[in-house]
Amino acid sequence: MSDGKRAAVLGSPIAHSLSPVLHRAAYAELGLTDWTYDRFEVDEEGIGPFLSGLGEDWAGLSLTMPLKRAVIPFLHEVSETAAAVEAVNTVVFTDDGRRLGDNTDIPGMVAALRERGVERVERAAILGAGATASSALAALSRICTGEVTAYVRSEARAAEMRGWGARLGVPVRTADWSDAQQALSAPLVIATTPAGTTDALAPAVPEHPGTLFDVLYDPWPTPLAAAWSDRGASVVGGLDLLVHQAVLQVEQMTGCSPAPLAAMRKAGESALTQ
Structure with missing residues (x-):
């Protein structure tokens, strides 16, 4: 048992x-029955007032856009x-x-990449x-030993990505989105774009691709992820990311470690199939 605490996700x-x-599944598994x-729904203007209104019974918050x-x-x-990364x-x-x-x-x-056996890559591509x-x-600053190519739609975005690379110590080359097919030959491709953006790339997946990390989880699989899987190659999905980052949140908020990864993933998969 525990002294009941509150947590929540905020965003808009x-x-x-x-x-x-995911978090409720963790609480159930950990025996935190009164958490x-x-x-x-909170936007930029509401975050300050929301925080100032919280009592001592709050343990933590998850934040999205x-x-x-x-x-x-x-x-x-x-x-x-x-x-x-601010x-x-x-x-x-x-x-x-x-x-x-x-x-x-x-x-x-x-952690999601490591779970699929990706500990180190020589180069990578980011879509978006x-x-x-x-x-x-x-994340690539921790596992990529060489250059990262970012495929973007505008020079402003390109400059931003090069700036992030400089801050993070990652050599970043930028390329125009019209050349995004070239990304698919990288040993690791991370797709960070909204639903539908990479659909047109699906027919261009090479015969022997590396690993795809597609951060979307609904709808799943994306056409790109499906084409990747059809080639028999490794795909890491948005639910993998969601679960692994939530595991770390649960550990920080509750002080219980390790958090129940399997139970959280099962709960997430069940919710997505409903």
């Missing part, structure tokens, strides 16, 4: 979030990992009322240049 839109399913985990950067001014401390997806409340920000997406990506792409770059 938030109705689709699988986080409550609760909810979801709240558009709050990962907006929350930073309201935190007492931000981890090196989160500061590297994105916080986890807030933990200490007993003395401090708010600590972290980013579990980055180690979550590394949004917030998830910067987290992907940070």
